[in-house]
Amino acid sequence: MLELNDIEAAAQRIAGQVLDTPCVESRTLSQLLGCQVFLKFENLQYTASFxxxxxxxxxxxxxxxxxxxxxxxxxxxxxxxxxxxxxxxxxxxxxxxxxxxxxxxxxxxxxxxxxxxxxxxxxxxxxxxxxxxxxxxxxxxxVHPYDDEAIVAGQGTVALEMLRVQPDLDTLVIAIGGGGLIGGMATAARAIKPGIEIVGVQTERFPAMYNAIKGTHLPQGNSTIAEGIAVGTPGAVTEAIIRDKVDDIVLVDEGDIEQAIVMLLEIEKTLVEGAGAAGLAALIKHPQRFAGKKVGLVLCGGNIDPLLLASIIERGMVRAGRLARIQVNARDVPGNLARITAIVADAGANVDEVHHQRAFTLLAAQNVAIELVLQTRGREHLAQVIEHLQAAGFEATVI
CATH class of the missing domain: 3.40.50.1100 (Rossmann fold)
Structure with missing residues (x-):
């Protein structure tokens, strides 16, 4: 089985050819998640991946x-x-x-x-x-992407760098596809710091390694936004390492990963792909599991399709209440739309879209259902906008 000296030799071979990327604490994420969060920015590599x-x-x-x-x-x-x-x-x-x-x-x-x-x-x-x-x-x-000891040794150099900069880390949370990254990192970390906790992360849609290690038979999906870890067959080399050196594997869903991508973009001003956000997604989904710990996360990749990113950002805004769709029922008379938009503006929200629904509604024929897509500061602000509309005599609800 792979040993620490194999990974140290790999580090010497790749020195000067890949970046020794930053590994720093995110104070904001630490405050939000209840644990110290240290980020390893592998998305800054030349090819944007470890x-x-x-x-x-x-x-x-x-x-x-x-x-x-x-x-x-x-x-x-x-x-x-x-x-x-x-x-x-x-x-x-x-x-x-x-x-x-x-x-x-x-x-x-x-x-x-x-x-x-x-x-x-x-x-x-x-x-x-x-x-x-x-x-x-x-x-x-x-050249296999993960089921090769030379590949796994190279990926393990991430742990060497993290523990050199942050030797007091007590937990590593690492995405698992085929297992190359976690296999190499677990080998290095266990040798350097035997008591460190190592937790793998897979998506609920592609739980191949989770099934192999835990003996479960969870179904496999067809697609995930974390396509970098959408692996259907675990590696033999990596599975053996994971059985021996990894403490646990947790699952995250698509919403957790989307939220993590948006948080990293907004808070850390850094772009990651779905697989790169899997570690943070695990902290979001299982906060009590990591409470009070010093957790190292690898932002393992930053190659994401721009259209997918745009969709994730928009869905994230909806999830946070910063982009909302409301329906206002009103008399279909001149001036009412102007009154509604003026109330929205006075409440500090911005109108993104307007749609009149006359035919597909159960309202009286002289009434109209007006759908508005609003930009707000969040759920509390959205509630204030609704209250303003209702106070003005309009029937307003969030769709």
């Missing part, structure tokens, strides 16, 4: 013959970019097989690093099978 650590370590150890033949990898994006970037840097041909659902931003960035991108299959497993076929056919070296 994945290039493992890729750099693996490719640096290839023989001259293997480098001449080239490499092939399968990935939903971040491993692809890590392999492509370091292959380009080392002058190695790289072929990347990506599932068809992979966000366009990841596909284009991978191509931008000089890799040959092949879109194949609807799942990571289908992409993996095709990559294996290309490896056998063309003699390419297969």
């Amino acid at each position: 994945k290039e650590r493992g890729a750099c370590n693996k490719l640096s150890q290839l023989s001259a013959d293997e480098r001449a033949r080239g490499v092939v990898a399968m990935s939903a994006g971040n491993h692809a970019q890590g392999v492509a970037y370091h292959a380009q840097r080392l002058g190695i041909r790289a072929v990347i097989v990506m599932p068809r659902f992979t966000p366009g931003v990841k596909v284009e960035r991978t191509r931008g690093f000089g890799a040959e991108v092949v879109l194949h299959g609807d799942t990571l497993d289908e992409a993996r099978t095709h990559a294996r076929e290309l490896s056998a056919r063309d003699g390419l070296v297969f």
